[in-house]
Amino acid sequence: MAKLIDGKAVSASVRAQVAQEVQELKAKGLHPGLAVVIVGDDPASRTYVNNKKKACAETGIYSEEYALPAATTQEELLSLVRSLNQKPEIHGILVQSPLPEGLDEEAVIEEINPQKDVDAFHPQNVGRIMIGNFHFLPCTPAGVIELIRSQGIEIAGKRCVVIGRSNIVGKPMAMLLLHNHGTVTICHSKTRDLAEICREADILVAAVGRPKFVTENMVKPGAVVIDVGMDRDENGKLCGDVDFVHVEPKAGYITPVPGGVGPMTIAMLLRNTVTAAKLQAGWKD
Ligand code: GUN
Numbered sequence: 001m002a003k004l005i006d007g008k009a010v011s012a013s014v015r016a017q018v019a020q021e022v023q024e025l026k027a028k029g030l031h032p033g034l035a036v037v038i039v040g041d042d043p044a045s046r047t048y049v050n051n052k053k054k055a056c057a058e059t060g061i062y063s064e065e066y067a068l069p070a071a072t073t074q075e076e077l078l079s080l081v082r083s084l085n086q087k088p089e090i091h092g093i094l095v096q097s098p099l100p101e102g103l104d105e106e107a108v109i110e111e112i113n114p115q116k117d118v119d120a121f122h123p124q125n126v127g128r129i130m131i132g133n134f135h136f137l138p139c140t141p142a143g144v145i146e147l148i149r150s151q152g153i154e155i156a157g158k159r160c161v162v163i164g165r166s167n168i169v170g171k172p173m174a175m176l177l178l179h180n181h182g183t184v185t186i187c188h189s190k191t192r193d194l195a196e197i198c199r200e201a202d203i204l205v206a207a208v209g210r211p212k213f214v215t216e217n218m219v220k221p222g223a224v225v226i227d228v229g230m231d232r233d234e235n236g237k238l239c240g241d242v243d244f245v246h247v248e249p250k251a252g253y254i255t256p257v258p259g260g261v262g263p264m265t266i267a268m269l270l271r272n273t274v275t276a277a278k279l280q281a282g283w284k285d
Helices: 007-027 043-059 074-086 105-111 123-131 139-150 170-179 194-198 262-280
Strands: 033-039 062-068 092-095 159-163 183-187 203-206 224-227
Touching: 007 043, 007 139, 007 262, 033 043, 033 074, 033 262, 043 062, 043 262, 062 074, 074 092, 074 105, 092 105, 092 262, 123 170, 139 170, 139 224, 139 262, 159 170, 159 194, 170 183, 170 203, 183 194
Parallel strands: 033 062, 033 092, 159 183, 159 203, 203 224
Antiparallel strands: none
16 A cells, blocks of 8 residues: 655645745845746637736745737737746736647747746746756746655655656756756657666656556556646546556555655746746846
8 A cells, every 4th residue: 555645735834934925025025026928719728827826826936917909910929928938017927728729938038038937938947957056946846856856755876757748847856856866867759678667666746637547557566656647537526547446555645646756746836936036026036
């Protein structure tokens, strides 16, 4: 029986810390503010954006939403980002992805002032993460590290395997585990002997986007299994990248879906917004 890592509880504690810090900053005249930009009407994106706004309100962070039609042009979107870059009450800018067909997401990210890039997607921030001299960490991988730490699990010296190599999760996840002195392997769709490699992992992070992809034969007894997936099973029910029912008895620790990594992502976004405010106020180097 694995110990369940409760993302809701850990995220509540991060949010409480953020709320406390927001109060302290406000008392000193600094009110952290986040702008969330959504283009088009993707229902999943709409839910994420609503959750982000609600989380801001609950922690005392000022937020603005910019909901643009799917027909928005690249220039209109870039122009909005430029105006948000100039707005003093906005410290963090988040452009919800995916953007509708025809819009160049990379160009939009590059237009964001790196000090306001609370997703840490700008090439300058990605470079900073590579070097280990960063202001912000991307929300999902940062949330995973927080979950591992919350259990008092040591990463240093451990064999860590990340399945998935996306820019948002897999690559930065591997880098953060490396910064924490893990011995890291990144697996992907072309990896040979995937199950064998995964079975070596003391810490296994699944970020593939395929329902129940990680099966019991891919897990070492007692391993820490972190499930970043948000998938639908054959019945349309929400599930993760890990076959929870069969893996859970074998793992040492496991994150559920929902209620594992998911709640952490927004908590880390709030923390990044506070960091961004302090950075722009010159209160943090
Ligand atoms: N879409 C899904 N996850 C994310 C995220 O972390 N940031 C942004 N901007 N868009 C997303």
